[in-house]
Amino acid sequence: MPYMSFFAMLAHGTMRGLVAVSTSHAADRRSSAPGVHADADLVVDRHGAVTHWSRAAHDLLGFTAAEMRGRPVSGLLAPEQPVALGGGPDGRDLTAPVVLRCRDGHTEPCRVRIRPAGHAPGSWTVQVTAAADESEAQVVDEAVLNALFTQSPTSLCVYGSDLRLRRFNPAAEGMQGVFAAGSLGLMPHELWPDSNSDEFEERMQDVLESGVPVVNFDKRGRPPDDPEHEHVHANSIFRLEDPGGRVVGLATTAVEITERRTAEERIALLADASALIGTSLDVVETGQQLAAVAVPRFADATAVDVFAPVIAGEEPDPARDDLLRTGLRYVPAAACREGPAPAGQPRFPYPVSAGERLTDVEPRRVEIMLPGDDGEPLYRGTTGLRPAHSLVVPMKARGVVLGVVTFYRLGLSSPFSDFDVLTARDLATRAALSFDNARRYTREHIAARAMQRELLPQHVAPQSAVQTADHFVPAGSGANWFDVIPLSGARVALVVGTTDEAGLSGAAAIGRLAAAVHALADLDLDPEEVLARLDTLVVRIAGEQRAGTAPRDDGTGAAITCVYAVYDPATGRLTLAGAGHAPPVVARPDGSVQALTGAVGAPLGTSDRERSSQEVELPADSTLLFYAPAVTADGRPTREAPQWLTRAMASSSDAFLEQLRNEVVKASPPEEASRRGSVLLLARTQRLDDDRMSTWDLPSDPAVVATARSLVQRQLEVWGLEETAFVTELVVSELVTNAIRHAEGPVRLRVIRDQDALICEVSDASTTAPHLRHARSGDEGGRGLFLVAQLTRRWGTRFSGTGKTIWTEQGVEGDVRP
Incomplete structure (x- = not known):
């Protein structure tokens, strides 16, 4: 096919069976009036056989698709058609006049356009147009073409294959600023130098080479007739070809869409502002976010200034307070658009005074000459002033x-x-709400941090069990606490806990927990029993926080962890229980370091309520470390002892307690400590010397009461506490008498000389506790415990697996005499 004349092939063929004239089909013609036929399309294979026959071809020539499919197309040529028309299809469109035979026998002058069929290689698409229709179509085409170049409101420009302007209509002249004088022959970058014409020319070249049109390309720039404002035109680009398929140039149409694009960009800008500004609840970062959103989409530079009290979480006084810059962003190229940007940081002074800006709380446009009144250049190392447009918008919220x-x-x-101005006002309003939220959060955060500090023990009560050192950093998210609680019998309770609830509610939560721990510690409960009762409290608090719902026991709510340990210096035993908290670490005097992982347990308030305890015996001068939160070196939470902590304990276990604390703080992950806060509680154990306590086992005999008083009196003389003998003997008499009268088995009496207290303890095998009763004036008995309570600083009962212990504590002064 490529090497022979296509029309010659048609002329040499025959069309058997279709030469008879059949007038009966003349009535079936859909239209006989000239000028109303649609273009007839048919497809011919490489052998000249028809493979597709359109309805329009049937209307024009009378043959049906069934009659023509598979037949040679050459039978359509009239006898007077020349044998060869010269030239055949060579990959480009070819147009020529022909005379075709109709089914009713008459001939029809037509024009055919032949082009390769893209969907079927080796086939050809033939488009047939009646000559009469073509003449009318030419008139319409000329009218349309004339209207496009004289009356169309759409910009139309014609370029040659060298991308130089050849012709344009009046709409292009008014819309895009193309002037007749000197415009023809120029390329786009010469017509619109202050625009994205380079990218526009790249798109034009792509269309010129590929033939694929480009639709709705945004050309931005300042047209020559309006150099002060940027305009946006939606351009469509398509290729121009002659009847033979030769590329002769390009045409572009353009529509002004500046207002539409401005509105779309404003909506997108405000949407991004809503999504990006105020995500951190930090005043300074909020200012930086506002500046980042505005530059370069809305402004070449943005400066954000807030009153100083806002950063501290307070309400400002515009008439008195100073402004502090929290955000600054600029585009260096825009700042020096008339030349290359020099080195150095630009200065953006206030266009007007703060008082003037805030008189009416309205946006204000100010024309200024940067860098302002002091005469310093915009950039260091440069001279001269540069004009600038500024828009000053107060930020007001609530x-x-x-x-x-x-x-x-x-x-x-x-x-x-x-x-x-409307856009800037909306940006400022969104930012102001974010600033106010950040200010309120900062105020609450400062109050929560202060409350957390106030909830910590301000000083540790004198006791002989442990020496302590602590380190506390308030949490940025969540809350931590620790406590050192003296217990009866010279024992001490060590507590560390965390909650992931932030702010004042988190501080209030640990306040309630700390108070509950104190109350439970006074009951002298075992560690696992203390945590079990805290479980109940946490579940109740979680239920109270659900407005309108009853307390639930599913443990939903803030995650709360705790470790509670009791150390007895008389025996050296440490008993501890945990609730989801990382285990404490103990460093013994021999240098060994161990994490006490025997009773970690589940966090408080969860469905797992099973609690257990671990008991270890510690030599004197062992160092215990309780900590929160527990994180690895890369800041990941863990319920195990982090390696950085055990290494720090092992390397400095024999150091002074304060020095060891400093080493542990130095080794902890700083980022995690600043975000979640940190608590370190170090306790170095001590043992009670034998000369500071005495223990006697007494038979269950009322006569032994006098013996008990004598034993205690002699021990008080050894300690130099003779002045306490009267009260102590009375207390011992009452407690021993009650034990012998109401319990079975032997009675143990112990007295302990603590730092500022004298402790008396009477233990028996009974689990029945005495109760203090206020006797009436006529009662003959019931005043024993009342006298004990009146004469001692405090008293109480603690239970154990073998019975109970009644204890009293008296305040004393002076040191123990050896």
Whole structure:
């Protein structure tokens, strides 16, 4: 096919069976009036046989698709058609006039256009147009072409294959600023130098080479007739070809869409502002986010200034407070659009005074000459002033002016329009709400940190069990606490806990827990029993926080962890229980380091309520470390002892307690400590010397009461506490008598000389505790425990697996005499 004349092939063929004239089909013609036929399309294979026959071909020539499919197309040529028309299809469109035979016998002058069929290689698409229709179509085409270049409101430009302007219509002249004088023959980058014409020319070249049109390409720039404002035109680009398929140039159409694009960009800008500004609840970062959103989409530079009290979480006084800059962002190229950007940081002074800006709380457009009144250059090392357009917008939220945001457009950038003022106001309003939220959060955060500090023990009560050192960093998220609680019998309770509930509610939560721990510690409960009762409290608190719902026991709510340990210096035993908290670490005097992982347990308030305890015996001068939160070196939470902590304990276990604390703080992950806070509680164990306590086992005989008084009296003389003998003997008499009268088995009496207290303990095998009763004036008995309570500093009962112990504590002064 490529090497022979296509029309010659048609001329040499025959069309058997279709030469008879059949007038009966003349009535079936859909239209006989000239000028109303649609173009007839048919497809011919490489052998000249028809493979597709359209309805329009049937209307024009009368043959049906069934009659023509598979037949040679050459039978359509009239006898007077020349044998060869010269030239055949060579990959480009070919157009020629022909005379075709119709089914009713008459001939029809037509024009055919032949082009390769893209969907079927080796086939050809033939488009047939009646000559009469073509003449009318030419008239319509000429009218359309004339209207496009004289009356169309759509910009139309014609370019040659060298991308130089050849012709344009009046709409292009008015819309895109193309002037007749000197415009023809110029390329786009010469017509619109201050635009994205380079990218426009790249798209034109792509269309010129590929033939694929480009639709809705945004060409932005300042047309020559309006150099102060940027305009946006939606351009469509398509290729121009002659009847033979030769590329002769390009045509572009354009529509002004500046207002539509501005509105779309404003909506997108405000949507991004809503999504990006105020995500951190930090005043300074909020200012940086506002500046980042505005530059370069809305302004060449943005400065965000808030009143100083806002950063501290307080309400500002615009008439008195100073402004502090929290955000600054700029585009160096825009700041020096008339030349290369020099080195150095630009300066963006306030266009007007703070008082003037806030008189009416309205946006204000100010034309300024950077860098302002002091005469310093915009950039260090340069001279001269540069014009700038500034838009000053106060930021007001909930009736309070928090600061000012100033937008700058520099160099050749367009001044701020009324539409820009609305956009700036919306940006400032969104930012102001975020600033106010950050201010309120900062205020609450400061109050929560202060409350956390106040809830910690301000000083540790004198006791002989442990020496302590602590380190506390308030949490940025969540809350931590620790406590050292003296217990009866010279024992001490060590507590560390965490909650992931932040702010004042988190501080209030640990306040309630700390108070509950104190109350439970006074009951002298075992560690696992203390945590079991805390479980109940946490579940109740979680239920109370659900408005309108009853307390539940599913443990939903903030995660709370705790470790509670009791150390007895008389025996050296440490008993501890945990609730989801990382285990404490003990460093013994021999240098060994061990994590006490025997009773970690589940967090408080969860469905797992099973609690257990671990008991270990510690030599004197062992160092215990309780900590929160537990994180690995890369900041990941863990319920195991982190390696960095055990290494620090092992390397400095024999150091002074404060020095060891400093080493552990130095080794802890700093980022995690600043975010979640940290608590370190170190306790170095001590043992009670034998000369500071005495123990006697007494038979269950009322006569032994006098013996007990004598034993105690002699021990008080050894300790130099003769002045306490009267009260102590009375207390011992009452407690021993009660034990012998109400319990069975032997009675144990123990007295302990603590730092500032004298402790008396009477233990028996009974689990029945005495109760203090206020006797009436006529009662003959029931005043024994009442006298004990009146004469001692405090008293109580603690239970064990073998019975109970009644203890009293008296305040004493002076040191123990050896």
